[in-house]
Amino acid sequence: DVKVTQSSRYLVKRTGEKVFLECVQDMDHENMFWYRQDPGLGLRLIYFSYDVKMKEKGDIPEGYSVSREKKERFSLILESASTNQTSMYLCASSQGQGGNEKLFFGSGTQLSVL
Amino acid sequence: AQSVTQLGSHVSVSEGALVLLRCNYSSSVPPYLFWYVQYPNQGLQLLLKYTSAATLVKGINGFEAEFKKSETSFHLTKPSAHMSDAAEYFCAVTNQAGTALIFGKGTTLSVSS
Numbered sequence: 034d035v036k037v038t039q040s041s042r043y044l045v046k047r048t049g050e051k052v053f054l055e056c057v058q059d060m061d062h063e064n065m066f067w068y069r070q071d072p073g074l075g076l077r078l079i080y081f082s083y084d085v086k087m088k089e090k091g092d093i094p095e096g097y098s099v100s101r102e103k104k105e106r107f108s109l110i111l112e113s114a115s116t117n118q119t120s121m122y123l124c125a126s127s128q129g130q131g132g133n134e135k136l137f138f139g140s141g142t143q144l145s146v147l
Numbered sequence: 148a149q150s151v152t153q154l155g156s157h158v159s160v161s162e163g164a165l166v167l168l169r170c171n172y173s174s175s176v177p178p179y180l181f182w183y184v185q186y187p188n189q190g191l192q193l194l195l196k197y198t199s200a201a202t203l204v205k206g207i208n209g210f211e212a213e214f215k216k217s218e219t220s221f222h223l224t225k226p227s228a229h230m231s232d233a234a235e236y237f238c239a240v241t242n243q244a245g246t247a248l249i250f251g252k253g254t255t256l257s258v259s260s
Contacts, residue, residue, distance in 0.1 A: 066247060
């Protein structure tokens with residue numbers, strides 16, 4: 034069965050800390066995505082990547098960066114965590130054209146920044 | 148710019164009743180449209196997608212959606228709700244570059260017995 038694995042289900046960090054959220058997929062997909070999910074706001078795209086070492090900004094990239102050194106792994110980095118980055122973070126992957134193909138989602142990481 | 152609007156953040160139905168979740172889209176190009184479902188404490192999974200092959204799209208678990216260009220709508224329906232359908236539902240449209248999905252704000256479906 035296809036799988037997108039996010040390293041932590043719950044994470045608590047302090048303001049100003051550097052935070053790494055890890056995502057691994059086992060489907061050899063080219064495209065990987067990071068969304069954040071907030072009540073009443075739905076999912077908002079932070080960054081995505083269509084190839085190793087390639088990245089594209091989504092709708093809300095401010096305060097975030099990403100890294101994709103290997104095809105199967107896509108990391109989201111909060112350079113200096115702030116309380117407004119408390120959220121559910123969802124990783125997803127897809128084959129082929131990223132916008133037209135089925136997305137496979139991980140279970141999410143609930144990040145709390147105190 | 149591409150966008151979707153889901154009408155109603157919360158919909159409540161009785162078991163066995165018709166489910167109707169509304170989604171309107173805005174797109175400057177022929178759209179690819181999707182419905183995803185999120186069960187409690189799980190990631191999202193695809194219910195169905197529209198790719199212009201047919202205006203009535205059938206998905207998993209008895210759901211279907213009809214693409215209506217004149218109304219810019221892609222509403223999700225199910226003839227008879229089941230308790231297990233209680234979840235959050237998201238409508239989505241491909242961005243203009245065709246590289247990623249833009250999601251709506253979601254509709255929570257509650258089903259009572």
